[in-house]
Amino acid sequence: MYNIKKIREDFPMLKQKMQNHPLVFLDNASTTFKPKAVIDAINNYYVKETSNSHRGDYDLCFHIDQELDATRKVVADFLNAKKEEIVFTSGASMSINLVAYGYAMKHLKKGDEILLTESEHASNILPWFKVQQTVGAKIKFIPLTKEGRLTLDNVKKSITSKTKIIAVAQITNVLGYLASIKEITKLAHQKKIIVVVDGAQSVPHRLTDVKDLDVDFLSFSAHKMCGPTGIGVLYGKYELLEKTDPTLTGGGMNVDFFTDGKVTYFNPPARFEAGTLNLAGIYGLKAAIQYLTKIGMNNIEKHEQELRAYLIKELKKIKDVVIYNEHAESGIVTINKKNVFAQDEATFLNSRGIAVRSGQHCAKILNGFLNTPATVRISLYLYTSKEDIDKLIKALKEGDYLNAYFA
Amino acid sequence: MPISLNNEMMRQIIMDHYQNPQHKKTPKKGYVSIHSKSENCIDDINVYLKLEKGKVKDCLWDGVACTISTASTDIMCELVINKTEKEARYIIDQYLKMIHEEKFDEEILGEAIAFINTSKQAARIKCATIGFNALKDILNHKHGK
Numbered sequence: 001m002y003n004i005k006k007i008r009e010d011f012p013m014l015k016q017k018m019q020n021h022p023l024v025f026l027d028n029a030s031t032t033f034k035p036k037a038v039i040d041a042i043n044n045y046y047v048k049e050t051s052n053s054h055r056g057d058y059d060l061c062f063h064i065d066q067e068l069d070a071t072r073k074v075v076a077d078f079l080n081a082k083k084e085e086i087v088f089t090s091g092a093s094m095s096i097n098l099v100a101y102g103y104a105m106k107h108l109k110k111g112d113e114i115l116l117t118e119s120e121h122a123s124n125i126l127p128w129f130k131v132q133q134t135v136g137a138k139i140k141f142i143p144l145t146k147e148g149r150l151t152l153d154n155v156k157k158s159i160t161s162k163t164k165i166i167a168v169a170q171i172t173n174v175l176g177y178l179a180s181i182k183e184i185t186k187l188a189h190q191k192k193i194i195v196v197v198d199g200a201q202s203v204p205h206r207l208t209d210v211k212d213l214d215v216d217f218l219s220f221s222a223h224k225m226c227g228p229t230g231i232g233v234l235y236g237k238y239e240l241l242e243k244t245d246p247t248l249t250g251g252g253m254n255v256d257f258f259t260d261g262k263v264t265y266f267n268p269p270a271r272f273e274a275g276t277l278n279l280a281g282i283y284g285l286k287a288a289i290q291y292l293t294k295i296g297m298n299n300i301e302k303h304e305q306e307l308r309a310y311l312i313k314e315l316k317k318i319k320d321v322v323i324y325n326e327h328a329e330s331g332i333v334t335i336n337k338k339n340v341f342a343q344d345e346a347t348f349l350n351s352r353g354i355a356v357r358s359g360q361h362c363a364k365i366l367n368g369f370l371n372t373p374a375t376v377r378i379s380l381y382l383y384t385s386k387e388d389i390d391k392l393i394k395a396l397k398e399g400d401y402l403n404a405y406f407a
Numbered sequence: 408m409p410i411s412l413n414n415e416m417m418r419q420i421i422m423d424h425y426q427n428p429q430h431k432k433t434p435k436k437g438y439v440s441i442h443s444k445s446e447n448c449i450d451d452i453n454v455y456l457k458l459e460k461g462k463v464k465d466c467l468w469d470g471v472a473c474t475i476s477t478a479s480t481d482i483m484c485e486l487v488i489n490k491t492e493k494e495a496r497y498i499i500d501q502y503l504k505m506i507h508e509e510k511f512d513e514e515i516l517g518e519a520i521a522f523i524n525t526s527k528q529a530a531r532i533k534c535a536t537i538g539f540n541a542l543k544d545i546l547n548h549k550h551g552k
Contacts, residue, residue, distance in 0.1 A: 343449050343473040347530050360449040360471065373471045374449045402421065402474065405528060406414040 002303050007295065008383050010035040021353025024388045029173055029201055029332055029379035030357055031223045034284070038226055041287035045280040052276055054252055064279060071286040072269070078289050079218070080209040081235050087269040088277055091232035092200040093123040095219030096167070098234055098272060099196050100127035102244040103217075104165060110136030112164040117142050117150050119172040124198045128167060137164070148175045148325070148370075152183045159187070165194050170202035174359065174377065175325040176332025178202070185214040194240070200224055204381075205304060205331060207297040216240055222281065226382075227288030231281030234272070241268035250274035292382075300382045304331035307380050307389060314393045321396060324370060331380030337396065342374035344401050349376075351404030352395040417521035421478040424518075428477055430484035433469045441548070443541040445533050450476045454541040463487045463495050468538060475522070475531050480538025482518045492546065499543050506535055 008014050013033040016023045025033065051060035053068050069083075076083045089095045104114070114128050118141050132139050142158040145151055150168060159166075166188050170181050185195045196217040199208065203218070204225030210218055217240065221232040236244065246253055246265060253274040257263035265271045292300065308331055315321050320338040337345050346358035357377045378392065412420075438455035445451070452470030456463065466484040483502070487495040497512075502519050504511035508526050525535040 341449075341473045343534070344475075347473075347528060347534075350530055351528065358449060360451070402418050405421075405475070405531065406418060406524060 002295075002299055004303070004383070004385050008385065010037070010291075011383055012036060012039070014383060018353045018355065019351050024352075024354040024391050026378045026380065026384065026388065026392060027355045027357045028381035028384070029176075029224070029377060031229070032204070032226050032381055033383065034226055034228065034288070035291050037291050038228065038284050038287045041283045042228055042280045045283040049283075053279060067286070068277070068279075068282060071282050074286050074289050075233055078208070078293065079203075079235055080211050082238065084267075084269060085210075085235055085238050085241065087234040087236065087241070087272045088282060089219075089232045089234050089272075090230055090278065091221040091223070092198065092219040093221075093232075095217075095232055095234035096123055096196070096198065097127045098244070098247055099167075099217045099219075099236070100131050101247045102272070103194075103240065104128070104131045104137070105134055106245050107243065108135050108137040108164050111162055112137040113160060113162045114139050115142050115155070115158050115163055115166045115168075116140075117144055117168055117172075119144060119148060119150070119175060119177075120167070120169055121173050121198065121200070123200075124167055124169060128165075138162075142166075142168075147177075147327070148172075149177045150179045152180055152187065155184055156187060159191060159193065163188075163191065163193050165196060167196040167198070169198040169200070171205070171330045171332070173201050173332070174375070175334060176201070176328035176330035176379075177325065178329035181213045181215060185216070189214065201330065201332070204292075205297075206301045210235055222285040222288055225288055226291055228278075228281045228284035231278045231285050233285075236268070238268065241272075244268070244272070246271050246274065248272070248274040252276070295382060303382060304380050304384070307331065307384055307386065308333060310386060311378065311380075311389050311392075314389065315396075318393070318396055324375060331384075333378045333380075334375045335378065336372055336375055337401075340401055342372075342376045345376050345396075348398075348401035348404045349392070349395055352391070352398075354392055354395055356392075412520055417524075420482075420518045420521040421474060424478035424481040425474045428481040430467050430481050430488075431469055431477070432467045434465070434467050438465070438467070439545055441541050441545045443537055443544075445537060448530075448533060449473065450534060450537050452476065452480060452537060452541065454480065454538055454545060456542065456545050458492065461492050463490050463492065466542070472537070473534055475525070475534035476537045479519070479522055479535045480541075482521070483538045483542060486515075486517055486519060487542065495542070496546060499539050499546075502539050503536060503543075506532060 011033045051064050053064045072083045072086045075086045131137050143154050171178050188195045194216045197215045199218045199220040203220040216237055218235040223229040253271050255264040322336045324334040342358035346356050349356050360374045434455050438457045440453050440455045442453050450472045452468055452472050455467040457465040466487050468480045486498050501511045506525050522535045525531050
């Protein structure tokens with residue numbers, strides 16, 4: 001049984017207050033709270049196990065290297081990958097940038113095409129702009145359905161003989177739709193196209209099997225999955241990592257170098273990990289994955305699904321609430337209150353102790369199907385309770401959003 | 408006088424300027440303008456200023472903004488039109504003092520007094536000051552030239 005009460009006790013942040021109300025945190029697509037186990041692991045690095053990796057001959061150092069290796073294994077097992085396919089980065093943004101600068105800039109030429117969608121996060125669009133500017137490759141956007149979904153059919157229609165890369169989110173961050181990655185990779189690989197998946201909104205919430213999905217690259221951030229900030233992962237098929245250039249050079253990534261400029265790099269993944277790693281972050285990442293695994297990714301997904309269904313049911317009872325993604329598969333629910341600017345509603349909810357995110361959307365998405373300059377995003381996680389939803393619904397029913405301003 | 412406004416009156420002032428902003432227009436030419444986009448919220452506005460002989464001939468704005476930023480920017484335009492540049496600067500300074508809970512000259516702020524509660528909702532300070540800060544930037548920038 002999913003013991004939500006017990007789970008919530010693991011998270012010190014859930015005892016915090018905001019505006020004198022018990023905190024209701026519904027901005028989990030942005031970042032997540034950390035269980036005590038993760039905080040303890042980070043502290044443990046600083047209190048008992050501080051030293052640098054691959055740097056010495058004493059016990060502390062030896063232990064760090066073991067921990068580093070063990071964490072890589074934990075991440076690999078979590079994704080059904082191999083240990084040497086796991087690169088530690090600062091987060092999903094750095095992971096995607098590494099693929100864009102290290103792989104795409106090296107292998108794409110003028111006229112090659114990169115397929116994206118208009119519902120991607122900036123971190124999965126702007127690095128590709130750089131590739132476009134630098135090598136003259138061309139970015140094309142795969143049309144979305146009226147609802148905002150990516151379909152296999154539209155992927156198929158967008159592919160040409162020049163398509164080299166498809167970069168899409170498994171779950172999009174505004175509308176929360178789940179893309180059929182397995183089908184997309186199958187189609188793409190028939191045409192020798194590389195599929196780069198942004199897993200920032202999916203890896204924390206559901207079971208990920210990179211072998212089954214057959215993705216070429218996958219990126220995600222620890223802080224969105226109960227882990228610390230400043231640490232993330234790039235998964236890459238080993239043969240592709242071998243073809244990727246390091247974008248950061250320095251200590252820890254080279255075998256040797258000479259004054260004449262000759263340098264030999266380590267093999268992946270060390271090749272991409274120049275400088276001292278975020279070791280405390282790595283301790284935290286390991287603890288976070290162990291925590292999630294203990295609860296079970298399928299259980300987490302099921303919990304979020306049940307809560308989402310309840311949230312949608314309750315939202316539909318409020319007459320002046322518009323839901324933009326009723327049928328999305330994730331714990332992301334995007335709404336507006338009629339005639340209330342999203343930011344006004346979000347700051348009103350803040351006054352009731354409820355954290356949600358108001359967000360603006362790029363013009364194309366806006367004109368295409370949302371018809372609003374901004375929305376309020378509610379996003380759930382493993383520790384979200386039915387009571388959290390009830391408090392949100394109660395606040396959404398309150399009439400005048402300016403009440404908070406004059407409280 | 409204005410400090411005696413009650414919450415209902417303040418609410419009314421804000422809603423009036425939000426629903427019917429008087430100065431939310433995009434001018435054709437003859438204005439200096441500045442674009443201001445908040446890093447931590449949605450507000451994304453332009454403020455336009457027309458100066459003639461050291462006097463604010465007109466002040467307009469356009470863009471995407473919440474209730475508080477819409478109303479505060481619109482009221483700001485109202486306040487500075489037909490004022491000298493020096494008077495406009497004084498109004499901006501006094502308003503910012505009010506927002507940051509410092510002693511201020513309430514006599515010249517008119518309807519802008521409706522934003523006196525902003526500091527209680529820290530997340531709203533940015534909304535209530537985006538227009539004023541933009542206008543201040545225009546005036547400073549113009550001087551720098």
